[in-house]
């Protein structure tokens with residue numbers, strides 16, 4: 049589920065590199081962009097992965113997607129899930145698509161969740177609109193067809209993402225069919241993963257670069273960095289491609305890897321997204337070149353590192369590699385793209401570090417600075433893209449402490465009641481102000 053650039057530079061790319069790739073094919077369903085399936089289907093699912101480094105570009109045609117489908121074609125999705133040969137469902141549906149509230153539970157009041165639950169309950173469920181609604185319907189069909197167990201592999205940047213996916217799917221299923229919820233519990237393995245490969249949105253210039261270098265017109269290439277990483281934890285009861293051939297790691301305990309990636313990479317990304325845009329920058333590489341942003345990142349990394357425990361994490365080397373990856377100036381990774389859905393992302397990227405620092409008796413100032421930058425950004429940006437955009441807009445009409453309490457409450461209700469934290473965030477609100485930029 050999900051046919052975006054990241055799915056194609058990561059899971060589809062890993063599947064192509066697997067030694068047994070000829071035995072596997074991916075049917076990829078779009079989420080929010082039906083046109084992505086149309087363009088790819090017209091090319092028989094083939095597309096080019098452009099690996100872009102400071103040294104230059106390399107090109108590879110990926111053949112592992114054998115079917116590109118508009119996600120609204122729920123009938124085809126359900127048909128494939130009911131097929132015993134289907135073994136794995138990966139999810140790259142964005143963090144926000146899990147419709148979690150600040151407690152990490154399914155937000156059963158979100159309007160599209162309510163609508164899908166009504167459809168499913170009425171058994172007139174031909175077209176659930178949310179990815180989770182579609183997955184629940186597909187799993188019901190698999191149970192009815194007695195097609196056996198399978199693995200759901202969450203590839204979105206959420207802590208303990210397998211459990212999150214399980215809770216959301218089982219939560220939705222149990223709302224209308226307790227038997228289905230029990231079947232899912234017994235037959236579906238929810239695999240947790242930490243995924244990593246920086247993949248910005250494709251531009252027209254990328255299409256031209258592929259045409260010039262390869263001599264064919266690919267309407268849907270993907271540009272990505274050479275680095276790639278995939279750590280997985282969980283069972284695959286119906287088998288899986290040999291992703292380890294491309295370097296995927298299968299581990300018993302995923303949390304340390306997940307935290308390292310979510311806090312150091314994604315945390316720095318979100319910090320740069322808000323601080324960088326407030327200071328007039330457009331891309332990650334530009335923002336990192338600004339000493340004020342760079343220092344804020346280093347301080348946040350110090351706080352995060354103090355709370356990363358586990359063997360073999362090599363945090364100093366990981367940080368050094370991140371500076372190089374972020375500094376790849378040939379990859380224009382737009383801050384505006386990263387800034388989307390901040391209320392969901394910060395729950396995973398800033399809040400855990402802030403909480404861990406406070407629990408250790410320290411201030412958590414660097415993590416609070418990220419939240420402060422987000423809060424200022426939400427008040428100044430036009431057309432904010434966030435599942436809580438309406439609530440954020442309402443909060444920004446409030447004044448002083450009430451405003452910050454309302455914003456913090458969307459990230460973590462408990463933090464919002466801690467006056468020490470609201471004061472801290474308030475005191476950091478001017479950190480990234482540039483004269484003339486905030487009016």
Ligand code: CS2
Pocket residue numbers: 205243244245246247313314317318385386387393
């Ligand atoms: C980024 C991620 O947009 C974002 O929120 O932080 O997409 C990031 O580029 C990937 O997780 C890198 O693996």
